[in-house]
Amino acid sequence: MKRLLIVLGLCLAISAQAQTITTNPPSLPTISGDCTNSGNALTCTKTNSAAFAASATTDTTNATNISAGVLGSARGGAGSVSGALKANGSGAVSGAACADLSNAAASCSTDATNASNLSAGTMASARLPSGLSQVLGSLRGANMNTTADQAIAIRSAITKFTVSGIMVTNCTGSLTLAVGGFYPTTAKGGTALVANTQAYSALSGTSILLPTTLVATTLTTAYTVSNIYLSLTTAAGSAATCDSYILGTDLT
16 A cells, blocks of 8 residues: 555656646757747848848749749740740740731731832832922823814822823824813813914824923913813714823922
């Protein structure tokens, strides 16, 4: 019985010691390098002496967290590529060429601002610069068997011009009797550019060209009309047609 009491006393003593808790452990030893400590707090800001990148504490697998820089083309971004872009279907982006465009015109890779690169077609008159001597207007197939007014429209882009010549050519039929002039207004009005006595009998074939005789004041007048009128005094007397051209300088 005495032995049992001794054993019970030892158990009670051990139990009392086990419930003793240390509430203020000693501070951690001083640390240098990648980590520092303050009391019981350990803080690490580097790894192998290299400071953590900003992305160490930011989830950069979420694109909304990427707020600066340019994503490289190898990663599906534009990288340093500028201008039109194309994708390869696997996430990579690169510069696009004219051949990559489904609707590219032939001029895509040709400098069409350089006239020497134009090898086909006809340049619209509206694209010609002002100040050039040129065909200002024309009337194809004018009826030479009527004394009615026939308008020769001046190109719409031209609002002021001088006349240096009026040519008639490509005539069909007999023009032995045809006589008449060119005027700045209808009903043979205004000062004639070509007198009403101009004869067209010399135009006996389609290849013959007749430079009409201009009235002297025509060469010293700046016109602002939109039409010049062919108006014969005497008709050809039978079916006949000619092409008429107003030549001059655009002063617009």
